[in-house]
Amino acid sequence: MSELEAEYRLEYFEEEGFHRKQCPVTDVYFWTRDPDRETCGEPPADDYSFIDNPGFDEEYTLEEMREEFLSFFEEHGHERIEPYPVAANRWRDDVLLTQASVYDFQPLVTSGQTPPPANPLCISQPCIRMQDIDNVGKTGRHTMAFEMMAHHAFNAREEAGDQYAYSGEVYWKDETVELCDQFFEHMGADLEEITYIEDPWVGGGNAGPAFEVLYRGAELATLVFMSMEQDDEGEYEMKDGNRYSPMDTYIVDTGYGLERWTWVSQGTPTVYEAVYPDMIEFLKENAGISLSEEEEELVHRAAKLSGYLDIDEIDDLTAARAEVASELDVDSDELTELLHPLETIYAIADHCRTLAYMFGDEIVPSNVGTGYLARMVLRRTKRLVDDVGVDAPLDELVDMQAKRLGYENRDTIRDIVRTEERKYRETLERGRRKVEALAAEYAEKEEAIPVEELIELYDSHGIQPEMVEEIAADAGADVDVPDNFYSLVAERHGGGDASTASTAREERLADLPETEKLYYDDQERTEFEAVVLDVIEREEGYDVVLDQTMFYPEGGGQPADHGTLSTDDTTVQVTDVQIRDGVVLHRTDGNPGKGEFVRGQLDVERRRRLMRHHTATHIIGYAARQVLGEHVRQAGAQKGTERSRLDVRHYSRITREEVKQIELVANDLVMQNRAVKQNWPDRHEAEAEHGFDLYQAGSRRDRTSGRSPSTTTCRPAAGRTSAGPATSARSRSSRPSRSKTALSGSSSPPATPPSRRPSAPRTRSTTPRTCSTSRPRTSRRPPSGSSPSGRSAARRSTG
RNA sequence: GGGCCCGUAGCUCAGCGGUAGAGCACCUCCUUUGCAAGGAGGACGCCCUGGGUUCAAAUCCCAGCGGGUCCA
Structure with a gap:
């Protein structure tokens, strides 16, 4: 950690006459303007001295404080950004909830693959941290929900040229600390009392120096200078024991707790009373x-x-x-x-x-x-x-x-809460009956209720052992709850050890380059030529690996393309197509021969049907959202050539009438005969236009190319626009989601099967993409091409 | 995303290879002036759906649909 020491010697500290000290209580190093100060300012070294002694010129409400922060940073050259949803899993699949403002920009912006919505920017991002749930209410300062106010700047080293989605330096450590100081000053804080504690930050494969900013015993801000990535050869060893080396991009990641600032401004005994x-x-x-x-x-x-x-x-x-x-x-x-x-x-x-x-x-x-x-x-x-x-x-x-x-969308929120409350009550009632029956049974046998039953009750029926004890006592049955009850439950879950032993086949695949996916470039083409890179024998048939393919693999509930591969001598049937780490495997009934040159021919009728069903499921999803509310999202789908199924998330059972209404809306849309377009905008542009519904459908973007496996979308621009604000990011301002789409007077449209939808011309607004058959998997570089601004990052997940 | 449990009468559930059961509710009659009254009789089931095993499936196996629950 001491290796980072130089990182903290800022010119700004020098100019402002700061002193570097070590706290005798906590041992940490910190910076202060006060030459006589000894402690770092953080409990237990220092007490909360703002209680009954507010730290700023005025008292602020939550709303006032948020506005004060955002407008201050706006006035200091930052663009204000609308907050993202608290459900971070809507744009990234490694976390569930938004726990910090920087989550909004990971991983694509922080890695430089796609530009930030503004640079520098400021935001007040709602966050939820479940880990402190037991402390909430008790400690006076913990909240599960909070807003992280922040200013961010995204920088890239000059030497890196223009290979990232942003270049040059906006500002770095000195300016960040100065801005922080200025905001404190603006609020009327006594700068002499502020301490900057050196506290290296590590997280999610990145690291960098950081300051905790303390004022009157409260940690009011954290200034992180994300500038390193994990690298076994790296020159810095961080507190997690891993080694890190500098990155080409370096990012100012700050966090100012809105609730803490509000609290300090009011000096109430607990944060809750202030907020x-x-x-x-x-x-x-x-x-x-x-x-x-x-x-x-x-x-x-x-x-x-x-x-x-x-x-x-x-x-x-x-x-x-x-x-x-x-x-x-x-x-x-x-x-x-x-x-x-x-x-x-x-x-x-x-x-x-x-x-x-x-x-x-x-x-x-x-x-x-x-x-x-x-x-x-x-x-x-x-x-x-x-x-x-x-x-x-x-x-x-x-x-x-x-x-x-x-x-x-408050009506929907209330509806959801009422529905959930009812379900909970029902669960409890069901549980009570079950326990009563069980208790009677064991009371009769004059035995204690065995632990196995307790585990079953909890694991499968959600009945806490305490509740069993209570009910059983009334029925005269004994219960013995072991101290390690919950670890017994965990044991029951832990069984499956996934065999990590990679098979010979997998090792063989690892050596092969990723298959070039022609199906992204042109959906109308049904023939192509390719070279057979490898043929892997299976129990029945073969897995053929090509250098490039038009065959669309199974994924997102959509079955694979079928067709044939032909050499001059032979033709084999392709009956299934799978993708493993970017390598497309064509399951065939014969061996075309390694190194052979083959012509691929798709089963056109099948492909067409699948495409229509694909589009149709999107239409249904859109219609369901119109009828049931904006919260409706695709949960899964199974497409086929004859029939398809779309699963959606909704908080209660969908009624017959609602299904009918969805059909009406969907058929109406089909009858409008809209064009289906495909384009590849920058990520933030796509989000701004379509909101985070972009990422629904649960389909993962193609891991290696950063692109979605699907190529069509049936979000008719006009339909979205007319339906009100499209972005869920702005759901705070979206209309109540219960409204139904009013269909114009036409009597119920003929039940045109979606598959009869005329194939609309598909246009692409993107420039042609240069192909490289062996794009390095770990490269942070966007694919070269005439649109370097992170086109690959536009994840149009519509599968 | 993974694990587990459950779909049988209007409701709550039992049955777990051999032609469907209980309690409550319901209907009829009797008895009784009560707090979830008592007695006698009666009606009510694609045993979730589709495959499979079997001489025989509500029951066993597989898949699907639906509901519940725990974990990440």
């Missing part, structure tokens, strides 16, 4: 919590002390509570009794905001992915609400937050 004053008030009243002046005072003092409980020592929370109690000279249990309802209320407010973000950004509760997380948060919230005796309906509470956050 959700109205809701806290409402909840207190509703739950009938009213404190005497004396109690109020006590709570106030206790909150100040619990403000710096160590976040990492959750186990010690009760011990810490006891310590606080003794410091206040009150009974520990009494204090807990007093604080517990308040903590619950804080958590409810925070969780409701989390839910508002999730449902507002069109996450639909389910058993997978972000939907599962949303479900867990909702159930937890429901338990808290019942626990503390708030009798307002949950959908109303979530709506309070949704309203404040400015979402316009």
